Amino acid sequence: MTPLLTACSPTSFRTRESRTRRLLDQLAHEHDPRVCRRIRDEVVCCNLDVACAIAAHYRGRGLEAEDLRQVAMLGLVKAAHRFHADAGGSFLAFAKPTIRGEIRRHFRDAGWAVRPPRRLQELHADIRTAVAALEQDLGQPPSTMQLADVLGTDARSVAEARELPGCYSPTSLDAKRDEHRRALADELADPHGDPSVAVDDRLSLAAALRTLDPSDLRLLRLRFEDELSQAEIGRRLGVSQMQVSRRLHRVLDRLRDQLEAA
Structure with missing residues (x-):
């Protein structure tokens, strides 16, 4: 994305409000297009830190922080062009929803690598x-x-x-899911593999699972079928996260030993 504006100089609330109001009042009585453009540019520069603060709220969601800043500034520019001082109300009360809407639209149009329902x-x-x-x-x-x-x-x-x-931002197929589970790629079926091997593995696992008591089976279902975190399982079972972790290690080690011996 081509940089639109690069500076986000902090401005005190009162200074920004006063200067913005003065500029918009001047804009309402100005008819020269060149002067109007200069005044709007000053309104934008005066409120850059607001746009940057809104963009910062959306960081860490898969899009580049600098792109979010530029989109927020674009929303600020649009707000400066659409706002009319004679309509009443605060400029920021109008600009903030406009900036947020621009950012959300950017997420909707460019943010999804895989678009969910x-x-x-x-x-x-x-x-x-x-x-x-x-x-x-x-x-x-x-x-x-x-x-x-x-x-x-x-x-x-x-x-x-x-x-x-x-x-x-999709997870790499080589990334480990957690300490108990293999990488995603390891769980995908091999299209060129022997299907009988998968059948044998499933039969061996089913036999090993039948040796577990109901409480251990429930623990595995909560973790690997319902995909609850250890903390969530602990709250469900009324035990600490550390106790859940130890039980999982014990149960998985037992299953692993039985499968290796099969």
Whole structure:
């Protein structure tokens, strides 16, 4: 993206408000197009730090920070051209939604490497709002089930929506999923492999799983089928995250030993 403006000089609120109001009042009585353009440029420069602050709120979501800054500044420029002082109201009250809308439009048009269904996009936005509210009430991050209850949906949909940031910047197939699971590429079927090997592996795993007690099987289902975090499992079972981690290690080590001996 070609740089639009590069400086984001901090300005005090009162200074910015006063100068912006004075410039817009001058603009309302000016008829020379060249002077109007110069005044709008000054309005934009006066409020650059606001655009930068809004752009910073969207960092870490898969798009380059500098691109977000440029899009925010573009939104500020559009706001400066659309705002009319004689309509009343504050310029920033008009400009901030315009800037946010420009950034969200940029995410919608350029941010998705894989475009998810709209229902999941909307649910993802609702989850972000619900998490902030629940964290204040609970004093800790809410679980998937708690979010599902608040949002009136099921845990699987919440889990899917919480994975959407990966659609902005997909995970490498060689990346390890966590300490207990192999890389994604290792879990993909080999199109040139012997299908009987996969059948043997499944049969061996099924036999090993039958040796586990119900509590260990439930632990594995919560972790690998429901894909809950160790902290979420701990809250579900009424134990600490450390206890969950130790139990998982013990169960997985036992399964691994049985499969290697098979």
